[in-house]
Amino acid sequence: MTAPRDLVATAIRDALRRAATDRGWTGADVAVDVERPADPGHGDYASTVALKLARPLRKSPREIAEEIRSRVATGDGIAAVEVAGHGFINVRLDTSWLARQVDDIVSAGTDFGRLDALKGQRIQVEFVSANPTGPLTLGNARGGPLGDVLSSLLAFAGAAVTREYYVEDGGTQVKHFGESIAVRYRQLLGENVELSPEGYPADYVKDLAAQIKQRDGDRYRSLSLEEQGKIFAKIGIDWVVEDAQRVMAKLGIRFDEWFRQSSFIESGYFQKTIDDLRRMGRLVDRDGAVWFDAPEMPEDKEGWVVIRSNGDPLYLGTDIAYHRLCLFERGFDKKIDVWGANTHYHLVQMKVALAAFDIDERRWEVVLYQYVRFLNEGVIQRMGKRTGQFLLLEDVLDAVGVDATRFFLLQRSADAPLDFDLELAVQQSNDNPVYYVQYAHARIASIFRTAAERGLTVDGADVSALTSPAELDLVRLCLRFPELVAEVLEHKGVHLFTSYALELAGAFHSFYRDNRVVDEGDVPRSKARLRLVQAVQVALRQTLGLLGVSAPEKM
RNA sequence: GGCCCCGUAGCUCAGUGGAUAGAGCAGCAGCCUUCGAAGCUGUUGGUCGGGAGUCCGAAUCUCCCCGGGGUCGCCA
Numbered sequence: 001m002t003a004p005r006d007l008v009a010t011a012i013r014d015a016l017r018r019a020a021t022d023r024g025w026t027g028a029d030v031a032v033d034v035e036r037p038a039d040p041g042h043g044d045y046a047s048t049v050a051l052k053l054a055r056p057l058r059k060s061p062r063e064i065a066e067e068i069r070s071r072v073a074t075g076d077g078i079a080a081v082e083v084a085g086h087g088f089i090n091v092r093l094d095t096s097w098l099a100r101q102v103d104d105i106v107s108a109g110t111d112f113g114r115l116d117a118l119k120g121q122r123i124q125v126e127f128v129s130a131n132p133t134g135p136l137t138l139g140n141a142r143g144g145p146l147g148d149v150l151s152s153l154l155a156f157a158g159a160a161v162t163r164e165y166y167v168e169d170g171g172t173q174v175k176h177f178g179e180s181i182a183v184r185y186r187q188l189l190g191e192n193v194e195l196s197p198e199g200y201p202a203d204y205v206k207d208l209a210a211q212i213k214q215r216d217g218d219r220y221r222s223l224s225l226e227e228q229g230k231i232f233a234k235i236g237i238d239w240v241v242e243d244a245q246r247v248m249a250k251l252g253i254r255f256d257e258w259f260r261q262s263s264f265i266e267s268g269y270f271q272k273t274i275d276d277l278r279r280m281g282r283l284v285d286r287d288g289a290v291w292f293d294a295p296e297m298p299e300d301k302e303g304w305v306v307i308r309s310n311g312d313p314l315y316l317g318t319d320i321a322y323h324r325l326c327l328f329e330r331g332f333d334k335k336i337d338v339w340g341a342n343t344h345y346h347l348v349q350m351k352v353a354l355a356a357f358d359i360d361e362r363r364w365e366v367v368l369y370q371y372v373r374f375l376n377e378g379v380i381q382r383m384g385k386r387t388g389q390f391l392l393l394e395d396v397l398d399a400v401g402v403d404a405t406r407f408f409l410l411q412r413s414a415d416a417p418l419d420f421d422l423e424l425a426v427q428q429s430n431d432n433p434v435y436y437v438q439y440a441h442a443r444i445a446s447i448f449r450t451a452a453e454r455g456l457t458v459d460g461a462d463v464s465a466l467t468s469p470a471e472l473d474l475v476r477l478c479l480r481f482p483e484l485v486a487e488v489l490e491h492k493g494v495h496l497f498t499s500y501a502l503e504l505a506g507a508f509h510s511f512y513r514d515n516r517v518v519d520e521g522d523v524p525r526s527k528a529r530l531r532l533v534q535a536v537q538v539a540l541r542q543t544l545g546l547l548g549v550s551a552p553e554k555m
Numbered sequence: 556g557g558c559c560c561c562g563u564a565g566c567u568c569a570g571u572g573g574a575u576a577g578a579g580c581a582g583c584a585g586c587c588u589u590c591g592a593a594g595c596u597g598u599u600g601g602u603c604g605g606g607a608g609u610c611c612g613a614a615u616c617u618c619c620c621c622g623g624g625g626u627c628g629c630c631a
Binding site for chain 1: 557558559560561567568569570571572573574575576577578579580586589590591593594595596610611612623624625626627628629630631
């Protein structure tokens with residue numbers, strides 16, 4: 001089906017081209033976009049192209065608009081074109097054409113809004129990727145729905161998407177984690193040892209130590225702390241990853257790949273990347289460490305460490321190798337990372353480093369989201385596994401449910417920080433806007449149940465009976481879904497789907513109040529309206545589907 | 556101090572170049588013998604942090620300032 005916006009844009013584009021030829025305009029070769037006017041009195045779509053052409057053509061916008069307007073072909077969906085204001089070209093759609101879209105929406109079904117813009121592209125979306133040193137917190141979780149919905153959207157646009165969780169099972173934090181378990185283990189064996197300042201104080205570390213002691217007893221007693229740490233870190237990471245898989249599934253997210261850092265350390269790919277960088281003259285040795293030389297960043301004249309003086313690879317070093325691996329060896333056309341905003345400087349470093357490998361910058365994108373903070377006894381706090389201050393994702397899921405959690409995390413723009421008050425969330429979970437949307441969907445399902453009880457079906461519906469402003473406005477709103485898909489694909493603001501879902505649900509609830517759908521006294525109208533609400537249900541289902549929120553038949 | 560994000564109604568936030576700036580919550584006044592009241596209708600509420608600039612047009616872009624958060628480590 002042709003999207004109305006494209007239909008209108010094409011018609012105006014053609015009219016402009018004809019006007020330019022007829023009048024001998026030069027410099028009129030500009031992009032023609034149409035938008036939805038805020039005021040419905042201004043029609044269904046409006047173009048500001050005449051305003052933009054006023055200066056290059058040295059003519060009044062109204063004059064240009066008039067030349068274009070008189071050449072726009074009406075019929076085929078377009079009912080009327082008029083010039084308004086300073087030179088807006090307002091277009092009104094043909095209402096019978098609009099009504100016919102209802103049939104197209106319903107028959108499109110799960111394909112409604114689908115695109116093939118990204119067909120043939122292999123895209124990896126990497127998200128969450130929390131340090132594997134503890135259970136997932138609500139802070140880690142924010143990237144979950146963001147990355148998941150972005151992945152769904154890209155797939156909806158035709159891409160072959162891989163959802164990837166990067167498990168950083170090496171490095172300093174993992175070492176601290178393992179040794180923290182070892183300290184707790186030793187304490188259980190009666191030794192008088194204390195956690196180091198870098199250690200992890202949280203209870204799950206004690207639980208892990210207890211599990212190890214219960215299973216293996218004191219067989220690690222004679223090992224050094226470092227040796228114990230190595231063994232326990234492995235056990236700990238396996239436990240954390242398994243737990244993360246379980247909780248992510250609970251959040252409705254299924255990753256295609258849990259990709260371990262150790263895999264490319266062991267394969268030698270990390271070393272190969274270091275060797276190549278050295279050959280390219282991008283590395284210098286200083287103080288026993290290996291530094292990436294970044295003359296592009298004069299304020300960081302020392303460069304950045306990629307291998308520590310103790311020989312351990314550092315975050316930046318492994319991440320360079322990891323990204324190179326994804327973009328050059330693993331066959332992804334594009335990698336999109338969903339990262340917390342605290343990594344923004346890492347992003348700057350990575351851009352410089354990957355440029356050294358001539359990676360086309362369009363092949364790598366980062367979506368940064370602001371941090372989640374939480375309210376603890378009325379005080380706002382940052383979450384951190386190392387501080388032992390956090391709110392577990394699983395606790396939130398158990399308290400407020402998966403749909404409400406997802407919707408809550410998706411409602412705000414990634415650029416906006418998010419404060420979370422668990423007590424308030426539990427108390428208000430019934431007020432969560434997600435139920436408003438789901439209720440609209442369930443209500444429509446209920447209408448169909450009622451219709452069936454009264455012997456009415458949608459079969460043979462003639463949508464030309466849909467002529468009232470209320471009915472047509474509902475169609476217009478449904479038709480906005482495909483436009484929104486295209487917009488979000490361009491700007492990545494997946495939170496806009498929640499706004500749209502709320503708006504569509506609200507429009508339906510109002511319609512429902514004022515317009516009886518099932519009316520045995522007027523079967524043709526009932527059938528047409530059943531078809532209409534079916535289209536609304538399709539649009540709602542498509543939106544909720546992208547958001548990963550269920551669309552219940554009953555609540 | 557450098558860099559990133561934010562500042563919009565009492566509160567939480569949408570809107571990022573178009574015409575008269577929106578929603579939810581909170582407040583106030585109403586609506587269930589009629590397809591689900593987890594709903595609906597009406598109403599109160601704004602120097603879009605401040606200033607300058609660009610533009611036919613700025614909440615939106617640029618610059619300066621103010622306020623809040625983040626980050627600048629041989630942590631990730």
